[in-house]
Amino acid sequence: MQDLSLKNISIGFIGAGNMAVSLIKGLLSTGINPTNIWAADIDQEKLERLAADSKVNTTRSEDFAATTDVLVLAVKPQAMKNVCLQLTNEINGSKPLIISIAAGITTDNLAAWLGADSSIVRCMPNTPALIGKGASALFANSAVSDSQKQIAQEVMEAVGISVWIAAEADIDSVTAVSGSGPAYFFLFIEAIQKAAVDLGLSEELARQLSYHTALGAAELAIGSDDDIETLRKNVTSPGGTTEKAILAFEKGGLRELVADAVQAAQRRSIELGKN
Ligand SMILES: NC(=O)c1ccc[n+]([C@@H]2O[C@H](COP(=O)([O-])OP(=O)(O)OC[C@H]3O[C@@H](n4cnc5c(N)ncnc54)[C@H](OP(=O)(O)O)[C@@H]3O)[C@@H](O)[C@H]2O)c1
Numbered sequence: 001m002q003d004l005s006l007k008n009i010s011i012g013f014i015g016a017g018n019m020a021v022s023l024i025k026g027l028l029s030t031g032i033n034p035t036n037i038w039a040a041d042i043d044q045e046k047l048e049r050l051a052a053d054s055k056v057n058t059t060r061s062e063d064f065a066a067t068t069d070v071l072v073l074a075v076k077p078q079a080m081k082n083v084c085l086q087l088t089n090e091i092n093g094s095k096p097l098i099i100s101i102a103a104g105i106t107t108d109n110l111a112a113w114l115g116a117d118s119s120i121v122r123c124m125p126n127t128p129a130l131i132g133k134g135a136s137a138l139f140a141n142s143a144v145s146d147s148q149k150q151i152a153q154e155v156m157e158a159v160g161i162s163v164w165i166a167a168e169a170d171i172d173s174v175t176a177v178s179g180s181g182p183a184y185f186f187l188f189i190e191a192i193q194k195a196a197v198d199l200g201l202s203e204e205l206a207r208q209l210s211y212h213t214a215l216g217a218a219e220l221a222i223g224s225d226d227d228i229e230t231l232r233k234n235v236t237s238p239g240g241t242t243e244k245a246i247l248a249f250e251k252g253g254l255r256e257l258v259a260d261a262v263q264a265a266q267r268r269s270i271e272l273g274k275n
Contacts, residue, residue, distance in 0.1 A: 006032060006154045012068035012096075014083055015075035016041035016050050016058070019101055022130045023072065024054055026158030029132075038064040065090040070151060073100040073110075080105050084113035091115070097148045099155060101125055103175065104273045107141040107168060119143040121152040124174045125159070127182050134160030135181075137174040139167075172273065176265035184261070189214055 011027065013020040016039040024037055037056040041047050047058035057064070065071055065087050075083050080102050091098075091114065098120045100110055107120045114120070121144055125136040136156045140149050149164070156162040165174065189210045196206035221228055236242045 006030065006151065009069040009151065010036045010038065010064075010067065011070045011072065011155065012038040012040070012062075012064045013072045013074055014040050014062055014065070014087070015073065015079075016043075016046050017074060018130060019125060020072065020074035021050060022132070022134075022159050023074070023155065024050070024056060026129075026132055027155065028054055028056075030154075030158055038068055040064070062087060062090060065096070066094050068094075069096055070155065071096045071098050072155070073098060073102060075102065077102040077104050081109075081113055084110060088114055091118075095119065097121065097144065097151060099123055099152050103179070104269070104275075106273065107139065111141065117143055119145070119148055121149070122168065122171065123152070123156055123162075124171050124179050125156065126178050129159035132159050135178040136160060136162040137165050137171065137178065138162055139165050139171060172266050172269040175269040176262045179269075180265045184258075185214060 006027075011032075013024065016024075020039060024039065027037065028034060034055040035057065037054075039047065039050055039056055039058050040060060040062045041058075042060065044060065047060065050056065051058040071087070071091065073080065073083065080100070095115075095118070098110065098114060098118055100107075100120065101123045103124065105122070107122050110120050110122070111118050118141075120141045122139045122141075123136050125134050128134050129136070134156075136159075138149075138152055138156060140152070144152070153162055153164075165171065192210040192213075193203075193206040196209060197203060201209070221231055224231060226234070232246070236246055
């Protein structure tokens with residue numbers, strides 16, 4: 001494929017669930033013509049909803065796979081092998097760029113099912129992609145060209161930021177950091193909410209203050225030239241209230257606990273990948 005650009009390519013989705021629908025919405029918001037997007041799913045209701053909401057082409061058959069430039073595989077990992085084996089003949093002549101977002105399925109697995117010379121980008125997105133604020137890491141196998149890499153990046157950037165990793169094994173670390181990461185922040189917000197209620201604030205006040213503090217802190221950090229340690233020190237006056245809280249976190253071993261937790265997630269990702 002030569003001179004690929006998001007505006008002039010066709011993109012097919014196999015699986016039209018949560019992730020695929022957010023990607024499709026993100027792509028449409030970049031100005032892509034809905035007639036250039038195809039989606040297949042075994043669930044007719046999902047397809048009807050998607051067609052009504054977005055005007056993309058929807059179908060229960062995967063025939064479009066033979067003609068689209070890019071195929072996004074967005075089914076659950078356990079369905080991936082069968083889906084790929086069914087696609088092998090369809091894509092034999094067209095050789096589209098494959099983007100897989102399935103957790104735990106390696107590019108070698110995919111190439112074994114789809115054809116050894118398939119151009120495959122493996123991606124680990126996270127749930128904030130559902131609101132266009134995702135963080136995705138991408139790995140390309142050796143058959144992927146530079147222009148295909150560019151396209152894969154643009155597809156994933158329709159729902160947030162994306163970064164490339166050079167070693168596929170790093171996907172397990174990415175899974176432990178950004179894949180599972182939203183839950184870590186939810187847990188922290190949960191704990192702050194509970195502490196706020198224990199201090200006597202109402203549930204509603206605790207919710208609003210904790211959510212917006214997390215949002216404000218993340219946006220402040222993203223927009224700042226200062227590193228995260230400097231930002232923390234900036235709000236930690238010697239002898240002040242924040243210092244007392246930070247000292248309590250440090251005394252309780254928060255940093256070691258976080259490191260242990262992230263390492264446990266990475267180990268589990270490796271185990272699941274082997275299965
Ligand atoms: N959601 C996340 O936060 C997240 C994060 C990282 C990675 N991922 C990965 O993204 C992928 C999709 O996740 P999701 O949350 O979007 O899942 P989902 O909502 O369950 O979507 C998958 C869709 O594919 C359909 N499907 C199953 N077999 C099919 C087939 N043979 N042909 C066509 N469609 C088929 C499913 O139908 P049925 O429901 O009827 O089976 C479902 O509608 C997964 O592999 C997951 O590992 C998700």
